[in-house]
Amino acid sequence: MQDSWLAGLRHIRAAVLAVVMCAFAGCAWAQWVPERPIKLIVPFAPGAATDISARTISDRVAAILGQPIVIENQGAASGVVGTEAGARAQPNGYTWTLAHDPPFTILPHVRKLNYDPLKDFDAVAVIASIPMVLVVRPDLPVNSVPELVALARANPGKLTIASSGTGATSHLAAELFKYETGTDILHVPYKGQAQGVTDVLGGQVDMIFSSFGPVLQHIRSGKLKALGVSVPTRYPSLPDVPTIAESGVPGFDFSVWTGIAVPAGTPADVRARINAAVAEALKAPEVRERFAALGFVVGDGNPDALRQRIINDYAKWGRIIPAARLTLE
Numbered sequence: 001m002q003d004s005w006l007a008g009l010r011h012i013r014a015a016v017l018a019v020v021m022c023a024f025a026g027c028a029w030a031q032w033v034p035e036r037p038i039k040l041i042v043p044f045a046p047g048a049a050t051d052i053s054a055r056t057i058s059d060r061v062a063a064i065l066g067q068p069i070v071i072e073n074q075g076a077a078s079g080v081v082g083t084e085a086g087a088r089a090q091p092n093g094y095t096w097t098l099a100h101d102p103p104f105t106i107l108p109h110v111r112k113l114n115y116d117p118l119k120d121f122d123a124v125a126v127i128a129s130i131p132m133v134l135v136v137r138p139d140l141p142v143n144s145v146p147e148l149v150a151l152a153r154a155n156p157g158k159l160t161i162a163s164s165g166t167g168a169t170s171h172l173a174a175e176l177f178k179y180e181t182g183t184d185i186l187h188v189p190y191k192g193q194a195q196g197v198t199d200v201l202g203g204q205v206d207m208i209f210s211s212f213g214p215v216l217q218h219i220r221s222g223k224l225k226a227l228g229v230s231v232p233t234r235y236p237s238l239p240d241v242p243t244i245a246e247s248g249v250p251g252f253d254f255s256v257w258t259g260i261a262v263p264a265g266t267p268a269d270v271r272a273r274i275n276a277a278v279a280e281a282l283k284a285p286e287v288r289e290r291f292a293a294l295g296f297v298v299g300d301g302n303p304d305a306l307r308q309r310i311i312n313d314y315a316k317w318g319r320i321i322p323a324a325r326l327t328l329e
Helices: 002-025 049-065 077-087 101-109 145-154 169-181 193-201 216-221 268-282 285-294 303-324
Strands: 038-042 069-073 095-100 121-136 160-163 186-189 207-211 225-229 255-263
Touching: 038 049, 038 077, 049 069, 049 095, 049 121, 049 255, 049 268, 049 285, 077 095, 077 101, 077 255, 095 101, 095 121, 101 169, 101 255, 101 303, 121 145, 121 169, 121 216, 121 268, 121 303, 145 225, 160 169, 160 193, 169 186, 169 207, 169 303, 193 207, 255 268, 255 303, 268 285
Parallel strands: 038 069, 038 095, 160 186, 160 207
Antiparallel strands: 095 255, 121 207, 121 225, 121 255
16 A cells, blocks of 8 residues: 555656646647637628738638637627627637727727726737828828818818728727817718728718728829828838828827737636747748738737737827717717
């Protein structure tokens, strides 16, 4: 009996020692390995910039993890429906959510939501940030942001600005611009970015904030006039287009961002494996080339960067929305 007990004790000690040694050595078997397909909830319609960012990396991440990634678009209520579904998913690594500005940092300040973006998710990685550009129809008699502001102030409520929907990032960029410039411009919501851009091209609407992908060719062909870039640095492919901040709206800074988040409580080793896979995918030349062509700035996969971005933007919009008296319903 004693020999059996001693043998058992030796096995226990050996197992404990193996665990300790593996912790220092980083044993491969300690990593989470998915055993079935992974679902990535994209809380916006197919074809949106957010959807494109998810699809651009999904195949690469799937190859790294050895399991398919199935994208599920839940494009309703400005991203709230899909984000809530992601918050309520099991924290086991098999359901991810594409984190994005409105449902994570903006809409919590204007609607009663059934999730808390700061408590119900763990940040995994930044995928990309997406600068925007303010474009106007070619026959609008302005060629700069100061000229546009002057025209809007002289004609309150008469100029129009399109968006991809109430509460969408293009809408928020427009509202921030109106607030910072003290202008009254009529918001015209559409059911997607493409429709809004089409009607600016056709002259039915005066302007829109857009990511570069849908408008770059139209800017180069002269079918749209680009007045200003929404971030503090000029866009490399359009170096002659000034930033809005340098065009008389000091401090103006607005960009869309996307990232991967998982339900709060997802085990640390699972989060680490997902993060490593996403970070590796973001380094792939084909991914970086695709993002560059779309006008996206590639993220570095840093989970702390995503977490801090959510916290900072949540606080920023918590200040701006009441001050600007924004209504996003």
